[in-house]
Amino acid sequence: MEQKIRDSYGYLFEEDLIQEITKKGVLKEVKEGDLLIDIEDTITNIPLMLSGAIKISRIDEEGDELLLYFIEKGDVCAMTLTCCIGQSKSEIRAIAESDTEVLMVPVENMDLWLQKYSSWRSFVFESYNTRFSEMLQSIDSLAFMNMHERLIKYLREKVIVGKDMMVNTTHQKVASDLHTSRVVISRILKSLERENKIVIHRNNIQVLEF
Amino acid sequence: MEQKIRDSYGYLFEEDLIQEITKKGVLKEVKEGDLLIDIEDTITNIPLMLSGAIKISRIDEEGDELLLYFIEKGDVCAMTLTCCIGQSKSEIRAIAESDTEVLMVPVENMDLWLQKYSSWRSFVFESYNTRFSEMLQSIDSLAFMNMHERLIKYLREKVIVGKDMMVNTTHQKVASDLHTSRVVISRILKSLERENKIVIHRNNIQVLEF
DNA sequence: AGAGGATTGTAACTAAGGTCACACTAATCG
DNA sequence: CGATTAGTGTGACCTTAGTTACAATCCTCT
Incomplete structure (x- = not known):
């Protein structure tokens, strides 16, 4: 498993962090179409993508869906990150677009890692950046x-x-x-x-x- | 000025952080209608709102506008935060909705504060959370x-x-x-x-x- | 007071997208 | 093997929103 982490995150994370992730993370394999996170779910793990793809979508009151974006290998669900910190509930739905491997890292590590590892800080903020851009693209599509x-x-x-x-x-x-x-x-x-x-x-x- | 910071952020930030913000921040006053940040601008400061309101909007290639959300006292522009870390350019436009006071804190402090102050970490992630929700609301409006x-x-x-x-x-x-x-x-x-x-x-x- | 610009009201029309109805075909299953 | 279901194609129609055009009103400046 350590090798898979290196494949996806080796160039991003410092050595110590990779060790920690390997130790704390639990591999989860999901099949195409599987529901990973639903609206209102409480998040207890940070899902780091190792392979495959996940579709993130928004659901309205009537259950109508709207695709927001896809996340792939090397990505993390930014929505999850905010939830981890704020202990709030998911506002989106995540469904496996293809067969997917994710590494589930318990939320508790988040705060400490932010202090300890500058590569983790960079990664987290880089993720936010990407996701923000993707949300803006969704908005552009809808509006323009x-x-x-x-x-x-x-x-x-x-x-x-x-x-x-x-x-x-x-x-x-x-x-x-x-x-x-x-x-x-x-x-x-x-x-x-x-x-x-x-x-x-x-x-x-x-x-x-x- | 320290009093104004306390008014807006006193209940959020630890004492040391308030002192640092007071020392490093520069007060900026803008009039209603003033342009604070435009698309493609490089961000060098984190703007902490002290009073007033700012309108954040998205612009397409033809210059057409779309309101995303407002930020007010106690808020920070999340877009700015991501830019600070990633050193990327602004993807939104910020215009003063009313007469506004913002405290401009140089970007350089960001990374260190994230390590040192847990209240800063909470604040930053809380801001992301709020902004994410607001973007999702924009998407909901447009889509549904x-x-x-x-x-x-x-x-x-x-x-x-x-x-x-x-x-x-x-x-x-x-x-x-x-x-x-x-x-x-x-x-x-x-x-x-x-x-x-x-x-x-x-x-x-x-x-x-x- | 009069000119000119900004703001609002409204009718008439067009275009995009959503709905309904139904036909047709490919795949599946008992 | 016929019945059923899922997927697709298409015409007709409706609704919402966008466009054009123009009148009316108010406001400001001379």
């Missing part, structure tokens, strides 16, 4: 882009996260992530296909160009 | 609410920040904050007036109920 553009952006992200130009999903799932209706997505996908940017298959969208 | 609801929410916030049921603004300014057109705002305001929730005056909107 139309559905056509948002869908293209979405497909791009799916290709990057899935490391595959063939995106395995259904129109309905895309619609949920973008908080719109299936019909709207089918309509725009069709127009993207006519523009030769994608090819639509059953349960798959093949991205040609981006 | 229609313009009518967003306008009501907006007026509520303006009343709270301005501490006055009489909101001093124009339809055009409201439209800019919500990233829509003046006509749309006038239309919805009229309907809110018909519902007896507000009274429209020239340059003022009187909020009756919410």
Whole structure:
């Protein structure tokens, strides 16, 4: 396991910290589609990503979903970090986008590590920075882009996260992530296909160009 | 000045930290409408709010604006905090909503204080927490609410920040904050007036109920 | 008082996106 | 193997929001 930590965080963390993480962390493996964190959950561990990808989304009162961003190897869920400190509850939902390995580090270590390890401080703040940017991008998408553009952006992200130009999903799932209706997505996908940017298959969208 | 710091942060910070802030901080007074931070600005100081309010907004490539949230006495701009650590550039614009006093603390102190003062660590993370929540609220508004609801929410916030049921603004300014057109705002305001929730005056909107 | 700008009101129209209905096809399962 | 379900395609329609245009009013400055 130490090797996996080194793979993902070796270039970030100082030696002592890697030792501590190895000692305190517990490996957790989750399958695609598994729910890791739900709204209102109390956070007791900091999840450090070792492999795979996790989808972070926001849910409204009626249970409607909206994709915020993906986190991958070397990332940590910033939402979790704030929760750790403030002992508040999760405001987001985290679902495994693919089979994923995370290292669960108990919250108690957080405060001490912040004092002791400058690499931990950097990492934590770097994470916040990234996540803030990603939230701002979400806001930009919603405020300044139309559905056509948002869908293209979405497909791009799916290709990057899935490391595959063939995106395995259904129109309905895309619609949920973008908080719109299936019909709207089918309509725009069709127009993207006519523009030769994608090819639509059953349960798959093949991205040609981006 | 020490008294002002105590007023805003006395209950948060330990004695030594208050002394340090007093020593290192420089008072800055800005007038309503003044630009404090613009997109792409490099941040060299952490602004601690002493009085007044600041409007934080996001700007797209075409210069279109969108209100994100307000920060007030006892708050700190979380965006600034991330910038301090990462030495990156501002992704938001900060404009004084009213006459405002901020204490500018040079960035260099950040890392040391994080090690030394647990109250500073708590404060910094608490700030992140709040700001994260506020960003999520912005996202919720955009994704899940229609313009009518967003306008009501907006007026509520303006009343709270301005501490006055009489909101001093124009339809055009409201439209800019919500990233829509003046006509749309006038239309919805009229309907809110018909519902007896507000009274429209020239340059003022009187909020009756919410 | 009169000119000019800023602010607001409103009608008419357009566009984007959401809804409904239904047809069609591929996969699955008893 | 027929029945069922999930996924997709599409026309018709509705609603919300954005656009254009113009009138009316108020405010300021000369």
